[in-house]
Amino acid sequence: MISKSDNIRTIETVLNLDTGDKIYSHILFDNKENEHIVFSYREECQEAISGRREPFLVCEVCGQMVQISGGKGLNGKIKYFKHLKDSRDCPIKTDTKLSKDLILRGKFNGQKEGKLHIETKQYVFDFLCYNQENKGEITFVKQEIVNKSIRDNLEWKKPDVTSVFNHKNLVFEIQLATTFLNVICDRQYFYKDNQTFIIWVFKSFDIESDKQRFTQKDVFYSNNRNAFILNEEAIRLSQSNKDLYLLCQYQIPKEQQEGIGYVWESKYVSLKDLTFDKNSYKVYYYDVNAEEEKVRSDINNKKLALEEKEKEKLRLFYEWEEEERRIEKDEEKLKFEQEETERRIQKHKAERQQGLKKEHQDFVAKNFSFFERLENYGDLSPLQNVFHANFYQINEQIDILFKKGYQPCEEDLKFIKNEYQLERRNYKIPDRYSILYFLSLITFYCKLNKNPEYLKVFPRVERVLIAVLSIKEKIVIGYSFKTLIQIPHQFIGNPSRQEFSKPILEAIKSYYGYDSFIQEQDKKKTLEKKIQSLNGNIPNLPDKYKKIVSIVFKDLIL
Structure with missing residues (x-):
């Protein structure tokens, strides 16, 4: 039976020289969903014909460029590939005079140099x-x-x-x-x-x-x-x-x-x-x-041995059956263990979610006064709204807000200043996640906001800034430590944070007084011994961090 396209499609396959793929006419043209591809290919073919790009689609047999055209088939208009006008002879043309060997050679050479x-x-x-x-x-x-x-x-x-x-x-x-x-x-x-x-x-x-x-x-x-x-x-x-x-x-x-x-x-x-x-x-x-x-030699040797020892073959068969049963049991056991593991994971997730929910409720309850004041501000700005996020997401929401280019308004700045003073005055028990900590972060972002490049580096230096602030305020902010002395221990003598030792030491000297700090905070003299072991070899803070610390703490000399 002749299809509706057989009377006009003489080129069944072409080669995509960009990818090396073979393209079949009936697959490309007969699927209506491919129409956007067809017309994209048609444009690329024309660009190649005009010499504005390398050859794109070529006849698989003769290797000459082809174009996409439309014409009337037995049952309506169809699309098809055709050779260019005045193209060289091709084996699949109806009037070709080429032999079978030349057809095969033409097909090979047509594909070869894509x-x-x-x-x-x-x-x-x-x-x-x-x-x-x-x-x-x-x-x-x-x-x-x-x-x-x-x-x-x-x-x-x-x-x-x-x-x-x-x-x-x-x-x-x-x-x-x-x-x-x-x-x-x-x-x-x-x-x-x-x-x-x-x-x-x-x-x-x-x-x-x-x-x-x-x-x-x-x-x-x-x-x-x-x-x-x-x-x-x-x-x-x-x-x-x-x-x-x-x-x-x-x-x-x-x-x-x-x-x-x-x-x-x-x-x-x-x-x-x-x-x-x-x-x-x-x-x-x-x-x-x-x-x-x-x-194969091993197999033949085994076959000979099995033929000579039929009983051994039977024993091996029973052993094989037993092994299959053991494997099946092992698989069932493994499946059961996997299901149990999945149940434990889901249970842990649920418990974790429940735990986070409880922690957030505790956070809100602990900071009830702040959230009550927050509601009294009326229509909240985007910056004030970050405090409505879960407590463990507030940090992330602050970062996203400022990296999107948010510019605090005057009301924002008043809000930050007033709330910081209130929270500082009422701050008693150190907490990793506290309103004072989040307000401190916002203050840092506001000071660095004029240079977006600093915001990219900020996550690396954020803990240092919080540490300096804690020393300046003489309270633990943004850490779960009970005492202030634990903060400099995180940096001084720590190989992974050694580069941040200088701003910590300078903060102690400038904001607390070195002797006072050692006397009041370093009762066991462990920090003092660490500092003395450095023999004055305090590494300089890299410039990319030094600029950020200097902007946030203008009175700190590094």
Whole structure:
């Protein structure tokens, strides 16, 4: 039966040179949901035809550019690919005079030199040049040069890349699209006959058999089941190591109940990791054929032993059954344990949520006076509204508000000043999350708000600022410590925070008085010993932090 498009679509498939993908006419055009893709492709084709970009879609057979047109089919208007006006002869034109061999050759050549093919070939060449310059294992490398037969000068091949690696002739063929088996076999026979090794390079290789092209299977199985791929990670490794690295995907034969199964493995390898078999002139990383023979030999030996000892076979069968039951029980046990773990996790989450809810209720109750005053302000500004968030999210809401460019109004500034004074006056018990702590943060943000770059660095220096403020106010703010002496211990003598020692020491000297602080706070003299052990080697505060501390505490000299 003739479809509505068969009378006008002579080009069934085209090649996308940007990606190397094959595009089928009926899949692209017959799906109405693809219309936006069709017209996007149509524009790109026109750009290529006008010479404003590289060729885009080409006929898979002849390699010439195509365009997208519309016409009348048997059952209405349809879209289709067509050759450009005055294009060269093509095998799929109805009036073609080309032979079958020329059709096959045209199809192969039409696919070969796409954008992705050229790019991949250039990568291989460049990475081999790296090796030549840095390691000297490659002593010769060229692109697209003719390799003549040592037996017959009329026979020749022109591989993508020709090289000499450790005195061995080595060529590379980039394999991205469909290549015919006779082409693959012909090339491999030619190079073997001319004592030259060949590596077929894929851009991608799917280990799922159903997704592999026949061409990929032809190359893979004819090359000791080793596939070499130049993917993005291989490119990165090659650039980093100044050498050609390829991802090798191969099958490891495994004995599976008197037969052979295969497990896929992969490894990034360089040329020195590979075996160059001078008998077959094949290149591989893992000798699948040899390993398969070992596995097969083991299987045969086991079969002979089992045939001679029927009772042993029966015993092994019962053992196997027992093992299956054990595995099933283990799986049931594991499933039960996983379900129990999930229940515990959900319970923990619920308890945590309940705990946070209770903590928030306690926070509101503890700061009842503040929240009562907050409601009396009437219409709240965005800055005042952050206090309506859960107590553990107020810090984050403040940060988000200011990073979005919020500029406090006069009422905001009065609110901050008045509430800070009230909270400071009534502050008695240190608390990690207190209204005084949040008001202090807002004050810092207001002072740094004129330079958004400081807000990016602020999270790193926030604990230092709170520590300096605590020393200045002579109370613990924003920490859960019971005593003020615990705060400088977090910085002085702490390798991970050593760079912040100077502002802490200067705060003690400027706001408290060094001798007074040691006498009143450092009863056990542990802090004083830490300071003395530094022998005056106090690291300077990095400039990016120094500017922030100086803006917040203008009277602190660093």
